[in-house]
Amino acid sequence: MPTSTSPDPGSGARSTGNDRGRASGHIRRSRHDVARPTDHRAARETFDLRTRLRYRRDESFARGTAPVMVWLGIVTLALVLFAAITIAILHTPINGNHHGSFVEGFWAELLRTLDPGTMGSDTGWDFRLVSLMVTLGGIFFVSTLIGLIANGLDRKLSSLQEGRGVVAENGHTLIIGHTVFLTAIVEELVEANLSEKRGCVVILSREDTVTVDSEIRLRIPDPKTTRIVTRTGDGSNVGDLALVNPAGSKSVIILADDHATSDAFSIRSVLALMSFDPDLVDTRIVVQCHDPRSAEALQRVTSGQVTTVVSDQIVGRLAAQACRQQGLSTVYQELLDFTGSEIYFREVPELAGHTFAQAVLSFEHVALIGVRFADRSIELAPAMDLVLQSGDELIGIAEDDSTFLLTAVNDETTLPALAPDSGSGTRPLEHFLFSGWSRSGEVILEELDRYVAAGSTVRIAADPRHCDLPTAADFAHLQRLRITTTEVSHHDTDRVLELWADQEPDHVLLLAYRDRLSPAEADAEILLSLLQLRHAIQTYGAQTFPTLVTELLDPRDVPLARASGADDFIVSDRLTGLVIAQFAENPHLDVVFDDLLGAEGASVNMRPPHVAADGSTPNTFGDLVRLGLAAGDLVIGYRSSQVPAGVTDLGDGVVINPPRSSPVRLRGGDSVVVVTRR
Numbered sequence: 001m002p003t004s005t006s007p008d009p010g011s012g013a014r015s016t017g018n019d020r021g022r023a024s025g026h027i028r029r030s031r032h033d034v035a036r037p038t039d040h041r042a043a044r045e046t047f048d049l050r051t052r053l054r055y056r057r058d059e060s061f062a063r064g065t066a067p068v069m070v071w072l073g074i075v076t077l078a079l080v081l082f083a084a085i086t087i088a089i090l091h092t093p094i095n096g097n098h099h100g101s102f103v104e105g106f107w108a109e110l111l112r113t114l115d116p117g118t119m120g121s122d123t124g125w126d127f128r129l130v131s132l133m134v135t136l137g138g139i140f141f142v143s144t145l146i147g148l149i150a151n152g153l154d155r156k157l158s159s160l161q162e163g164r165g166v167v168a169e170n171g172h173t174l175i176i177g178h179t180v181f182l183t184a185i186v187e188e189l190v191e192a193n194l195s196e197k198r199g200c201v202v203i204l205s206r207e208d209t210v211t212v213d214s215e216i217r218l219r220i221p222d223p224k225t226t227r228i229v230t231r232t233g234d235g236s237n238v239g240d241l242a243l244v245n246p247a248g249s250k251s252v253i254i255l256a257d258d259h260a261t262s263d264a265f266s267i268r269s270v271l272a273l274m275s276f277d278p279d280l281v282d283t284r285i286v287v288q289c290h291d292p293r294s295a296e297a298l299q300r301v302t303s304g305q306v307t308t309v310v311s312d313q314i315v316g317r318l319a320a321q322a323c324r325q326q327g328l329s330t331v332y333q334e335l336l337d338f339t340g341s342e343i344y345f346r347e348v349p350e351l352a353g354h355t356f357a358q359a360v361l362s363f364e365h366v367a368l369i370g371v372r373f374a375d376r377s378i379e380l381a382p383a384m385d386l387v388l389q390s391g392d393e394l395i396g397i398a399e400d401d402s403t404f405l406l407t408a409v410n411d412e413t414t415l416p417a418l419a420p421d422s423g424s425g426t427r428p429l430e431h432f433l434f435s436g437w438s439r440s441g442e443v444i445l446e447e448l449d450r451y452v453a454a455g456s457t458v459r460i461a462a463d464p465r466h467c468d469l470p471t472a473a474d475f476a477h478l479q480r481l482r483i484t485t486t487e488v489s490h491h492d493t494d495r496v497l498e499l500w501a502d503q504e505p506d507h508v509l510l511l512a513y514r515d516r517l518s519p520a521e522a523d524a525e526i527l528l529s530l531l532q533l534r535h536a537i538q539t540y541g542a543q544t545f546p547t548l549v550t551e552l553l554d555p556r557d558v559p560l561a562r563a564s565g566a567d568d569f570i571v572s573d574r575l576t577g578l579v580i581a582q583f584a585e586n587p588h589l590d591v592v593f594d595d596l597l598g599a600e601g602a603s604v605n606m607r608p609p610h611v612a613a614d615g616s617t618p619n620t621f622g623d624l625v626r627l628g629l630a631a632g633d634l635v636i637g638y639r640s641s642q643v644p645a646g647v648t649d650l651g652d653g654v655v656i657n658p659p660r661s662s663p664v665r666l667r668g669g670d671s672v673v674v675v676t677r678r
Contacts, residue, residue: 113138163209163232170248176235177255178205184577191338236268263294316443317597336578357384380602417613427453436511466513500536519553622660637673
């Protein structure tokens with residue numbers, strides 16, 4: 001029998017309303033807490049067989065089109081079987097011609113599920129009623145099936161357009177990321193693949209494939225022998241990388257994130273690739289970086305298996321050389337793109353035991369620039385008496401690797417005597433004007449500081465609205481250059497005129513405002529600067545016309561800049577794309593261009609033609625090569641105001657690697673292009 005409790009009357013305590021409320025609340029909470037598991041167990045017991053089957057069916061339908069099609073097929077088959085069994089049991093005549101059998105009934109009713117018009121010729125009301133039931137069911141099931149198939153195809157096509165399909169390719173070039181360099185890289189890879197019947201470039205980026213495809217088709221309407229495949233995904237995600245078969249690619253290009261200043265994406269992508277090739281032995285990787293420190297770290301931790309490209313350094317080093325020597329950017333453009341002449345490596349056993357000078361004279365269609373020794377080290381513009389050993393490879397400029405062929409071994413040991421050099425040997429002071437500013441400007445100044453005479457000056461005139469204008473104190477570490485900075489808007493004609501009149505520069509370099517403006521806006525500012533400078537020169541004149549080098553971001557703006565009076569161009573985004581494409585095809589070129597573009601080691605120069613001691617005039621390009629060898633220079637081309645017929649002019653009279661027997665006509669002011677250490 002239950003017992004009840006009550007307050008101890010001896011205690012004198014009285015129950016108040018609050019006490020009763022607390023007690024009552026406590027009792028309600030206790031009952032609620034106790035009842036919850038009981039209710040939960042009861043709820044689980046209410047899932048009867050019908051509910052569970054409906055749940056399983058819904059889960060099956062949620063998996064996609066295929067399970068629904070299977071269910072429709074099962075239900076349709078069940079309906080036809082039921083009708084066939086009914087016809088067989090009742091011996092229902094089929095259109096008055098046959099007594100119903102299971103097989104005949106099954107076939108007749110199956111046709112009516114697929115084609116409702118079949119029942120138009122049915123006879124006999126019993127057969128008509130069975131056929132009507134089957135036909136109505138067939139209309140529902142078959143139309144649903146058709147809708148599912150159409151929807152499934154549409155979803156499959158949408159999935160393909162989203163770029164989530166597996167790429168079944170081998171020997172392809174894989175590009176990870178999407179930047180302004182992408183089209184330039186793909187364009188060069190298309191040229192590089194012309195010798196292949198089935199070249200392939202695969203692009204994996206976070207951008208929509210429709211957008212990337214449209215961008216590629218706009219710039220490259222005819223990919224020739226190359227298939228261009230685009231996929232959407234994150235290059236730093238192992239699962240997304242698996243879609244594009246990185247292990248089967250011949251090279252991988254990782255482009256830095258345009259929307260970030262760090263190299264996190266590039267580093268993560270390299271780590272993701274290491275999941276397919278832990279030691280990166282079988283994968284050739286070229287990585288674009290923003291920060292040179294990240295580039296150096298990647299090379300060190302991968303033991304040099306990764307080739308890195310820092311675009312600001314590439315553009316800055318080339319601009320530092322090109323702004324002092326007109327036509328030099330055209331030379332580098334020729335060496336970097338895949339049209340015309342490029343740099344190749346070739347072992348020529350026949351030349352073992354001969355000097356490097358003799359090797360230079362043994363080729364008709366190749367301009368040698370250096371040697372890669374058997375230990376894989378290289379030396380550009382080596383000593384002319386260097387004796388080649390077995391296993392050494394020659395580094396030369398040729399139209400194609402198939403044209404890197406020995407003409408005949410030349411045993412010549414005597415070179416022409418040169419006239420005494422009349423130059424004083426003292427570097428003159430040089431004065432530069434930088435119009436515009438970007439991060440690459442710092443690299444340019446550091447490079448120039450290694451070349452110029454002490455006391456040379458640089459004036460930086462830029463609009464602070466478009467860049468972080470530095471101060472002279474920011475360059476106190478430079479040893480030879482004296483820097484001044486001036487705020488100026490290129491829209492202010494009077495201010496530009498005052499700036500020009502204050503000091504006539506020897507060299508003018510127009511830098512794009514790449515850090516804050518879009519490529520179109522930055523190029524528009526450059527074109528306006530060109531017009532302003534031309535107006536200033538026409539107004540005040542110039543005792544000696546300065547070398548004028550223009551940085552552009554979009555190659556389509558080059559004709560506009562040429563019309564504005566620019567002499568030389570550096571299309572920086574295309575230039576970076578060319579370097580990346582070259583390294584992807586041949587990573588050994590990294591060392592070559594690092595040597596050529598660095599302040600130490602060999603360099604490409606434009607120089608006055610060498611003069612023979614007897615005053616004879618060179619008649620062929622081979623004559624220029626011999627004169628260069630006598631001076632210790634490797635002549636690889638020339639810049640002439642009059643290019644002979646049949647010789648390819650790269651623009652501005654620049655000719656690179658013509659046949660040794662081709663005629664030359666050099667005049668005053670013309671120059672030869674040399675690779676030298678002098």
